[in-house]
Amino acid sequence: MSTIDQPTLDILATQAIELPSWAFGNAGTRFKVFSTPGTPRTIEEKLADAAQVNALTGLAPSVALHIPWDLVDDYEALSRYAQDLGVSLGTINSNTFQDDDYKFGSLTHSDPRIRQKAIDHHFACIDVMDATGSQDLKIWLPDGTNYPGQGDIRGRQDRLADSLEKIYARLSGEQRLVLEYKIFEPYFYTMDVPDWGTSYAHVTQLGERAFVCLDTGHHAPSTNIEFIVAQLLRLGRLGSFDFNSRFYADDDLIVGAADPFQLFRILFEVVRGGGLEAGSPVRFMLDQCHNIEDKIPGQIRSVLNVQEMTARALLVDLDKLRDAQDSGDVLTANGLFMDAFYTDVRPALAGWREERGLPADPMAAYAASGYAARIADERVGGTQAGWGA
Ligand code: PSV
Ligand code: MN
DSSP states (O other), X not given: OOSSOHHHHHHHTTOOEEEEGGGGSBOBOSSOBOOOTTOOSSHHHHHHHHHHHHHHHSOOOEEEEETTTTOOSOHHHHHHXXXXXXXXXXXEEOXXXXXXXXXXXXXXXXXXXXXXXXXXXXXXXXXXXXXXXXXEEEEEOOOEESSTXXXXXXXXXXXXXXXXXXXXXXXXXXXXXXXXXXXXXXXSSEESSOSHHHHHHHHHHHOTTEEEEEETTSSOTTOOHHHXXXXXXXXXXXXXXXXXXXXXXXXXXXXXXXXXXHHHHHHHHHHHTTTTSTTOOOEEEEOOOOSSSOHHHHHHHHHHHHXXXXXXXXXXXXXXXXXXXXXXOHHHHHHHHHHHHHOOOHHHHHHHHHHTTOOSOHHHHHHHHOHHHHHHHHOOSSOOOBTTO
């Protein structure tokens, strides 16, 4: 008998996990970027690789772009190209962290010319969204300071609010603004959007199509991330996840690799808070770098990990849990959690895939497909894409 009942399998069928285009390019640390044969040179090749992940897992129907890393002349044509591969273009990520003008800030800069330049960049990103039909503009700001006294903390918040208001006003229809936070890096004393509270304060001021993006690698060690998830869902402002895992800081490792139990706890709060229900504002995305492992199987493993922990989270019997919680039965409540977490759902999910004409074991299917050898042969010359290029 399957460990997962049919209604749960049906819920799983609605889960979509967006892939970041940059996960298919070379990545590394400030010490070394390792290149791999077959690494994409263009966004079209990144999309082709992403389409492999979707074709083998059925879980990743869209790809997030980063502007200007994925700059092309014709986004409508790129959209059609993606569709022919069986995927669509998703979130548009802005980038104000690789231009000399932004050394002391972008949307928070004290110089109105530089602020306007950063705002205009976001307008250009919205133009891309108009062409691709993307729903989300994701803003992660590198802005911050390194030394006490260097910047006017309060003034920077005021300028940020003003800049965001201008960007938000440019959105139309179903388009949304999601504001990502990060505790530190590239600056180490203050970040202008360091935590969920700051992001929440700004997005609530903007309007109902503005949400918080939670990147699982962007908190202080031992932060209770599932608490933040529960709170933001309760407030109706959890817009998206950037999933990855970490041992130390913003490690950007494969989601679920460093701490599967944390991923389970996060996804339990998503389930509990209605994040998987139809009409939920929550979108799932990966934000990872594959520094030493192969990128395509790295992404396959990642989406499988998210699905697996979602399935386990769905196994928690919410009625029984509530009874145990309300009657103060601590150990039964905790036992219900742990039983679900320790349930091996992999055979049931393999069956779920086979029912959909997908390979039972996507990792093995990819290894046997010959795709890696083919792209290594074909993609000769040119410049391999890299994080930041
Ligand atoms: C910043 O660390 C971040 O998480 C943002 O989402 C960026 O856009 C992304 O990483 C780039 O990898
Ligand atoms: Mn991120």
